[in-house]
Every structure is written in structure tokens, then in C-alpha cells.
Amino acid sequence: MHTEKEIxxxxxxxxxxxxxxxxxxxxxxxxxxxxxxxxxxxxxxxxYSGCPAxxxxxxxxxxxxxxxxxxxxxxxMVYSPAWTTDWLSEEAKLKLQKYGIAPPEESTxxxxxxxxxxxxxxxxxCKSKNSTMVSQFGSTACKALYQCKDCMEPFDYFxxx
Amino acid sequence: xxxNEALLKYTLRIGDSSLILAQRLCEWTGxxxxxxxxxxLTNISLDLFGRAKSLLDYVAKLEDKGRTEDDIAxxxxxxxxxxxxxxxxPNGDYAKTMIRQALVDCFDFHxxxxxxxxxxxxxxxIAAKSIKEITYHKRHSFSWVVRFGNGTDDSAxxxxxxxxxxxxxTAELFEMNEIDELLIKQGVAVNLNDLKPLWEKEMxxxxxxxxVKVPSEVYMQTGSRKGVxxxxxxxxxxxxxxxxxxxxxxxx
Numbered sequence: 001m002h003t004e005k006e007i008x009x010x011x012x013x014x015x016x017x018x019x020x021x022x023x024x025x026x027x028x029x030x031x032x033x034x035x036x037x038x039x040x041x042x043x044x045x046x047x048y049s050g051c052p053a054x055x056x057x058x059x060x061x062x063x064x065x066x067x068x069x070x071x072x073x074x075x076x077m078v079y080s081p082a083w084t085t086d087w088l089s090e091e092a093k094l095k096l097q098k099y100g101i102a103p104p105e106e107s108t109x110x111x112x113x114x115x116x117x118x119x120x121x122x123x124x125x126c127k128s129k130n131s132t133m134v135s136q137f138g139s140t141a142c143k144a145l146y147q148c149k150d151c152m153e154p155f156d157y158f159x160x161x
Numbered sequence: 162x163x164x165n166e167a168l169l170k171y172t173l174r175i176g177d178s179s180l181i182l183a184q185r186l187c188e189w190t191g192x193x194x195x196x197x198x199x200x201x202l203t204n205i206s207l208d209l210f211g212r213a214k215s216l217l218d219y220v221a222k223l224e225d226k227g228r229t230e231d232d233i234a235x236x237x238x239x240x241x242x243x244x245x246x247x248x249x250x251p252n253g254d255y256a257k258t259m260i261r262q263a264l265v266d267c268f269d270f271h272x273x274x275x276x277x278x279x280x281x282x283x284x285x286x287i288a289a290k291s292i293k294e295i296t297y298h299k300r301h302s303f304s305w306v307v308r309f310g311n312g313t314d315d316s317a318x319x320x321x322x323x324x325x326x327x328x329x330x331t332a333e334l335f336e337m338n339e340i341d342e343l344l345i346k347q348g349v350a351v352n353l354n355d356l357k358p359l360w361e362k363e364m365x366x367x368x369x370x371x372x373v374k375v376p377s378e379v380y381m382q383t384g385s386r387k388g389v390x391x392x393x394x395x396x397x398x399x400x401x402x403x404x405x406x407x408x409x410x411x412x413x
Contacts, residue, residue: 046211046290048207048208048211048294049207049208049210049211049212049214049215049290049291049294050206050207050208050209050210050211050212050214051207051211052207078286079215079283079286079287079289079290080282080285080286080287080289080290081286081289082286082289082290082293083290084293134197135197135198135200135201136201136297136300136301137197137200137201137204137205137297137301138200138204139200141204141207141208145197145200159297161293161294161297
């Protein structure tokens with residue numbers, strides 16, 4: 001029997017299947033855990049509706065908890081409140097940057113992300129702000145494709161939603 | 162018709178539109194005009210499949226017959242689908258795909274924004290999730306329409322041709338029937354009459370910027386609210402359903 005914090009610590013050992021430098025807890029997809037002896041309920045929310053990594057995360061959660069003594073693991077999906085990049089911790093953002101992915105630049109609360117002007121995104125390699133958006137859609141649903149005009153490196157930007 | 166039945170049919174209708182457009186867009190996988198666009202359309206398609214999955218999952222719960230969202234997506238016949246006709250039209254060239262996408266994205270943007278205010282928590286939750294994604298989709302399709310319209314003579318002509326082919330299928334998006342009426346009274350559904358001026362205003366601005374001419378008189382197509390479709394849906398379904406029909410109950 002673990003406390004809620006201990007369960008979160010266990011789940012923190014599970015890396016994001018597509019961005020392995022951050023955990024699924026840091027990503028903010030684990031919304032709630034409640035255990036009752038040998039059985040446990042975990043509530044998760046998808047980053048994007050069609051994110052193909054969600055099934056993998058669900059399987060990873062089941063596996064991790066079963067390895068740690070839970071016989072029945074029930075994972076359910078909620079859509080509300082909708083996942084937002086605001087839930088990424090500052091520490092997680094730093095990890096993304098070190099990995100070569102530009103973290104979301106602003107909070108969604110300022111709504112500027114809804115305007116048509118692409119943001120000046122900082123290049124994760126040379127830290128230049130002189131970058132340009134190549135495509136709003138990148139290698140995964142959560143990322144856009146940018147290129148730095150100083151060091152010329154293309155890079156992924158974690159979209160702000 | 163009771164409330165549960167109306168809610169089921171309403172959710173099925175919007176779920177089907179997401180599903181069928183997702184299937185259409187994924188036909189561009191591997192054959193997009195260039196890599197970034199290939200990725201863009203497959204990403205958009207994935208978002209639409211995700212939305213369809215959550216809506217059809219809700220249909221399965223409302224129906225309570227032990228079917229899953231997969232059973233509903235894959236094991237119905239043509240007349241049992243209620244997707245808007247515009248979503249089943251063939252992709253054509255990239256200009257046609259983008260103008261259809263802009264028309265639908267703009268509708269979806271206003272529809273799902275209004276649906277976030279539904280007093281049905283499940284639909285409002287799915288809408289709140291979807292609206293963030295649609296914001297990106299719409300920005301993408303709108304920017305392509307402007308580029309095609311202001312590009313070469315060829316790109317502008319293709320855009321106009323694509324537009325002429327899909328435009329007669331737009332009035333249907335705003336059709337309402339007894340399902341809508343019942344659910345609007347309950348604060349569940351979106352009143353599409355309120356949506357139309359918002360959609361028209363935004364589309365008119367876009368079409369003007371892209372130099373697209375709107376035909377003055379055109380026969381507007383209808384049918385999907387009754388499950389009557391164009392000849393294209395059957396072909397789409399036969400491909401989409403091939404695997405689950407050939408291997409019932411197959412699992413990854």
C-alpha cells in the first residue's frame with residue numbers, strides 16, 4: 001500500500017514514449033490516482049485527442065503498478081479539463097530545451113497563441129530568437145517545426161495549447 | 162423521440178463527420194506535396210480520429226448494448242452513417258483538399274466553441290479539448306487558401322475549381338431537424354442558425370482575400386441527416402472497413 005505521493009513517484013519513473021527526457025507525470029497527463037488495497041484507479045487525460053502515445057502510456061502505467069504489487073489496475077481517460085502546456089513544470093521545460101526541443105514560450109492564459117502571428121521562438125541550440133516557423137505540424141501532434149536563421153538548425157517547438 | 166435517443170443521434174452525427182473526414186485526410190499519407198504538408202495532414206487527421214473516438218465512445222455508452230467505439234466506427238453500413246456530405250467528397254488536388262478543409266475548419270471552430278457551453282458535460286469537455294486543435298487546423302487551411310489564391314494563375318484556377326466542387330455541400334452543415342430542436346431546448350445542442358452569420362462573415366473575408374468567386378445561384382445538396390450519401394461514401398467505407406470485416410475481432 002502506497003500513499004498518493006508514493007504512487008506519483010512510481011509513475012514519475014515512466015518516461016514519455018516519444019519524448020523520453022520527461023516523465024508522464026511531468027507532462028501532466030496523470031490527473032488522479034486512488035487506491036484501495038490491491039486495486040488502483042488512475043485517471044489520465046490525452047495531450048491531443050488523437051495522440052497515438054496514449055495507449056502506450058496506459059500500458060506503461062498498468063505494467064509499472066502491477067510490478068509494484070497492484071493486482072487490479074484500472075486506467076480511465078478524461079477530456080475535461082483539457083490538457084494544457086501550462087501544466088508542464090519549469091523543470092520539465094528546461095529538460096525539453098536541453099534535449100533540443102524548444103519549450104512552449106508563453107502561458108495559454110494570454111491568448112496570443114490564438115493570433116495568426118507565429119511567435120519568435122528561442123533556438124534550443126544557439127539561443128537565438130531569430131527563428132522562423134517551417135510548419136505548424138511537426139514530428140508529433142504536440143510539436144511544430146521551426147528553423148533557426150542564425151545557426152540554421154531545424155528544431156521542434158512544443159506547441160502552446 | 163426521447164432525450165437519450167436524440168442525444169445519441171446528435172453525438173453520432175458529429176462523431177461521424179470527424180471520422181469520415183479523418184479517413185479522407187489520411188489518404189494523403191505518403192503522397193503529400195512535400196514532407197511538412199504530409200505531416201501536417203496526418204496530424205490533423207489524427208486529431209479528427211481522436212475526436213471521433215471520444216464521441217463514438219460516448220455513443221456506445223449512451224446506447225448501452227455492449228458495442229465499443231470500434232464496432233460503431235467499422236461495422237455499420239453506408240445508410241447508417243450521418244456524416245456531413247462535404248466530409249466524404251474525394252480529396253481532388255491539394256487546392257480542393259485545402260478549400261474543403263477551410264470551409265469545414267471554420268464551421269468546426271464556431272460549432273465546437275459554442276458546444277463548450279453545452280450543459281452536457283461530456284460534449285462540453287470534448288469540445289473544450291477539440292477547440293484548441295481546431296484553432297491550429299483552421300490557421301493551416303486558411304493560410305493555404307490565401308497562398309493558392311494569390312499564387313500562380315494555375316494555383317488560383319485550381320482553388321476556384323475545387324471551391325466550385327465543394328461549395329454546394331456547405332448549406333447542409335447548417336441543417337437542423339427535430340433532434341436539434343429538442344436538444345437546443347435542453348441547452349445541450351448548438352443552434353446552427355446562430356452559427357451561420359459567424360461562419361459566413363469569416364468565409365467571405367477569406368474568399369475575398371483569396372480572390373475566389375462565389376457562384377450566385379447554386380443547387381445546394383442535402384441528404385446526410387437522413388443517412389443518404391453521395392456515391393463516394395461507399396468506396397471510402399469499403400476501404401476503411403476492410404480489415405475489421407475480413408478479420409472480425411482482430412487485435413493488435
